[in-house]
Amino acid sequence: MASMLLRQRRISALGVSRILQAVNGDSFRLEPESKCETIASLGVRIRNCSSGNGTAKFDFTDLTRPHTWYPNARKKNRKVFLHVGPTNSGKTYHALKRLESSPSGIYCGPLRLLAWEVAKRLNKAKVPCDLITGQEKEEVDGAKHKAVTVEMADITSDYQCAVIDEIQMLGCRTRGFSFTRALLGIAADELHLCGDAAAVPLIQELLKVTGDDVQVQSYERLLPLVPLELPLGSFSNIRTGDCIVSFSRKEIYRLKKKIETGGSHLCSVVYGSLPPQTRTRQATMFNDESSEFDVLVASDAIGMGLNLNISRIIFSSLQKFDGLEMRDLTIPEIKQIAGRAGRYGSKFPWGEVTCLDAADLPLLHSSLKSASPILEQAGVFPSFDLIYMYSRLKPKRGLYRLLEDFLENAKLSENYFFANCEEMLKVAAVIDGLPLSLHDKYLFCISPVDMNDEISSQGLKQFAETYAKKGLVHLREIFTPGTLEVPKTPTALKELESIHKVLELYVWLSFRLDESFPDHELASSQKTICSLLIEEFLERLGWQKPRSRKLTSITSLNSLIENKKGRYFCDQI
Numbered sequence: 001m002a003s004m005l006l007r008q009r010r011i012s013a014l015g016v017s018r019i020l021q022a023v024n025g026d027s028f029r030l031e032p033e034s035k036c037e038t039i040a041s042l043g044v045r046i047r048n049c050s051s052g053n054g055t056a057k058f059d060f061t062d063l064t065r066p067h068t069w070y071p072n073a074r075k076k077n078r079k080v081f082l083h084v085g086p087t088n089s090g091k092t093y094h095a096l097k098r099l100e101s102s103p104s105g106i107y108c109g110p111l112r113l114l115a116w117e118v119a120k121r122l123n124k125a126k127v128p129c130d131l132i133t134g135q136e137k138e139e140v141d142g143a144k145h146k147a148v149t150v151e152m153a154d155i156t157s158d159y160q161c162a163v164i165d166e167i168q169m170l171g172c173r174t175r176g177f178s179f180t181r182a183l184l185g186i187a188a189d190e191l192h193l194c195g196d197a198a199a200v201p202l203i204q205e206l207l208k209v210t211g212d213d214v215q216v217q218s219y220e221r222l223l224p225l226v227p228l229e230l231p232l233g234s235f236s237n238i239r240t241g242d243c244i245v246s247f248s249r250k251e252i253y254r255l256k257k258k259i260e261t262g263g264s265h266l267c268s269v270v271y272g273s274l275p276p277q278t279r280t281r282q283a284t285m286f287n288d289e290s291s292e293f294d295v296l297v298a299s300d301a302i303g304m305g306l307n308l309n310i311s312r313i314i315f316s317s318l319q320k321f322d323g324l325e326m327r328d329l330t331i332p333e334i335k336q337i338a339g340r341a342g343r344y345g346s347k348f349p350w351g352e353v354t355c356l357d358a359a360d361l362p363l364l365h366s367s368l369k370s371a372s373p374i375l376e377q378a379g380v381f382p383s384f385d386l387i388y389m390y391s392r393l394k395p396k397r398g399l400y401r402l403l404e405d406f407l408e409n410a411k412l413s414e415n416y417f418f419a420n421c422e423e424m425l426k427v428a429a430v431i432d433g434l435p436l437s438l439h440d441k442y443l444f445c446i447s448p449v450d451m452n453d454e455i456s457s458q459g460l461k462q463f464a465e466t467y468a469k470k471g472l473v474h475l476r477e478i479f480t481p482g483t484l485e486v487p488k489t490p491t492a493l494k495e496l497e498s499i500h501k502v503l504e505l506y507v508w509l510s511f512r513l514d515e516s517f518p519d520h521e522l523a524s525s526q527k528t529i530c531s532l533l534i535e536e537f538l539e540r541l542g543w544q545k546p547r548s549r550k551l552t553s554i555t556s557l558n559s560l561i562e563n564k565k566g567r568y569f570c571d572q573i
């Protein structure tokens, strides 16, 4: 291991099943609600529900009315616009036009890349806009607009206009509750929801009780999407603008190598466990017509809302491993991914879609013709305050038991389901024995750790142990700066991706516990270096011939990392 001095390598056996370990997606967790918000709303319910002595009779497990958790939003009569239609039909475009022309606003998207795209677009249009994700805060002077990943949606401020993109994700087993929270909780005069028509009946039902005024605006696809009758055939048929979609990281690299060996194309790659900045730069490079990287090999991390200059999507398979088993892609998944081809405004007049394997074509064709199944339930999850109050009824229970108990006893209305919290339970099982407050444990549980990644989970364990013991965690305790280098093998690349996750975790913790995790800048700069080294590998030391492109030498990177007086910076890179 290049630079992590992880002292304990054994992972505790956890009593929870494996969960989805997709190639795609950032690590997303909920943010603790603002205390005053939730307690204020609970106060209303406590007065309504208790007969006599205070909170004793209040049923904290009654989650049947989640809209009452957000009094700020309930004070408004929101005008809700549902922009629905197929991919590439201008839904987000129209919502963003409203956002741009409003005096204040917030955009909430499912991906960092989308939030980044929106912040860039608004700032370019001279509408100052902050970018806020779980790990980064880029504040712009005078900004009254924010572009955020949905978990960071701010439910405490008032906005003139809010946009929630890919709203159909409120049905997602793991992240749906964050979309529900934004849907019910954002206090905006105008709320624009963009997504699949399959979410319309559910949203109308959920908003019946909020008093909001809901209007539906339907859109048609702007450019045709043509399902091809033939599979790709030989790899010599790959052409500029193609994007091959695969659901395994190993397969992504195999395909990249195969295409590049042909000698006519270079491939950008985008998949979930690449650092977000790397994904952004790889996507930008592919979009840039003057770059040599004219083919994209990607996972379904590209499947949502992104504007990429793709002319043809080629599915390497229509099956993916969902953490438990191999399964066929769903209709919405196939439509979302296929919809990346032929974006309006790109240089291609229409989009095409096909497969590597002819046997997959019937499923591809039938899925593209079918409507997505109607969504029936939205995700929901208890806030920290509810769990805290519940903990007072069950003293001496660790977070793991509390969460388990809570979820077993909680009551929901038929429109909602509980988010899958197995990742949280895995963390709780690891840290429950430590002398930490419930809030601190909760914070570690919602942090962006990947418990299926050994290095990442060991990083979390060591951070939590040191924090419990000393209250102060220096990055150097588990990480030796200056030892990062360009990976030379796929295994070393994977390790660097894991190290990046640990650094990301440190940065995340330093945003929330800044005095105890003081090395924010060091961790951020090392994180940036990590992603640059990964890119260096992808562009130079991967499976392709060296090109004329100007490269950053390892020596110069190292000299940047280890600056004279032990100060670390990377602004110059």
Ligand SMILES: Nc1ncnc2c1ncn2[C@@H]1O[C@H](COP(=O)(O)OP(=O)(O)OP(=O)(O)O)[C@@H](O)[C@H]1O
Pocket (backbone or CB within 6 Å): 086, 087, 088, 089, 090, 091, 092, 093, 094, 194, 222, 304, 305, 306, 307, 339, 343, 344, 345
């Ligand atoms: N009226 C328009 N004028 C100029 N450009 C437009 C217009 N409508 C859409 N576009 C552009 O077309 C592309 C696709 O639009 P948009 O991203 O809004 O589609 P979408 O329906 O949100 O797709 P998805 O479901 O994939 O998110 C974007 O690049 C957008 O800027």
Ligand SMILES: [Mg+2]
Pocket (backbone or CB within 6 Å): 091, 092, 093, 165, 166, 194, 305
């Ligand atoms: Mg969109």
